[in-house]
Amino acid sequence: MTGTQIAEQLKAADIITIFRHQRPDCDALGAQFGLKYWLQENFPEKTVLALGCEQGIQGDFPVSDRAEDDIIRRSTAVILDAAGQDRVDDARFALAAFRIKIDHHPDHEPFGDLRYVDEKAAAVCEILAHLFAALEPEYNVSLRTAECLYRGLLTDTLCFRTANTTASTLAAASWLASKGIHIPELNRELFDQTLHEFNFSGFIRRSVIIKESSACVILNRQDLLDWQMTGSEARNFIDELGHVREFQTWAIFTQHEDQDDDRYDGSLRSKYIAVNSIARQYGGGGHHNAAGVKNLSRADVDEIMEKMISEVSVCDQEIV
Numbered sequence: 001m002t003g004t005q006i007a008e009q010l011k012a013a014d015i016i017t018i019f020r021h022q023r024p025d026c027d028a029l030g031a032q033f034g035l036k037y038w039l040q041e042n043f044p045e046k047t048v049l050a051l052g053c054e055q056g057i058q059g060d061f062p063v064s065d066r067a068e069d070d071i072i073r074r075s076t077a078v079i080l081d082a083a084g085q086d087r088v089d090d091a092r093f094a095l096a097a098f099r100i101k102i103d104h105h106p107d108h109e110p111f112g113d114l115r116y117v118d119e120k121a122a123a124v125c126e127i128l129a130h131l132f133a134a135l136e137p138e139y140n141v142s143l144r145t146a147e148c149l150y151r152g153l154l155t156d157t158l159c160f161r162t163a164n165t166t167a168s169t170l171a172a173a174s175w176l177a178s179k180g181i182h183i184p185e186l187n188r189e190l191f192d193q194t195l196h197e198f199n200f201s202g203f204i205r206r207s208v209i210i211k212e213s214s215a216c217v218i219l220n221r222q223d224l225l226d227w228q229m230t231g232s233e234a235r236n237f238i239d240e241l242g243h244v245r246e247f248q249t250w251a252i253f254t255q256h257e258d259q260d261d262d263r264y265d266g267s268l269r270s271k272y273i274a275v276n277s278i279a280r281q282y283g284g285g286g287h288h289n290a291a292g293v294k295n296l297s298r299a300d301v302d303e304i305m306e307k308m309i310s311e312v313s314v315c316d317q318e319i320v
């Protein structure tokens, strides 16, 4: 499946519905709204809807569109940044007449009538940027489209710092920047903290448990209540632990907010080892160096931490 074939499918469709994953991040939303704007600006006669139930927490994106089931049934659906069908933030994508999956996660659960999965791409926004660049100058890319895609690139690579950042990523970013992006302003929009968040970062640092070269923060329900944070908001502070020379792996686990539910969700990170293979043992998944896992018992949390420690020592022996 090539980008050109995707473009042909989109050109042929009258109604295009665009879906993204649950708890949408800036790559999901940037790709979704970038694609929506690009389609609307180049094909004004088409009906283009960006769908999803949940709100994003980062970046200034519009609210999702609404659509009756019947519209979705008649549409070509594009599903962005979602590895598995159960990750999609509106299960009605399955109703669509034709489905196109565009993603950069490992394709363990292929779905859709067409798939364009590039695991080497740092972000779905990178895939779309190259697609749109190849279709220039016949089809135009506006500043607002470029801004959407740039947000996804910047956040999925943590400002071009992660292992998945490649020459292709930077080429995409450079091309998007040439559309007139105000780079420092977009950075502030995406990464500036509130004072409350700044103070919470301090709490995360004070709460860290360090064993060998692994760092872990376990937040219980009361911690979240004290700080007025949801579990997923708190786990977004994972990068606070990501810049310590001595840490090879790091994780944040948060207890579910519901009183009667003692389970935990976790975000796992590493410099070298495959944390997604650990996550998969507990029903989670993700990338080699960044993975997530849900509905863990407290014993699972301890087990995962042990695995992160032991895998690092295996990895160290292999390097020696």
Ligand SMILES: [Mn+2]
Pocket: 027, 028, 081, 104, 122, 123, 124, 156
């Ligand atoms: Mn992504």
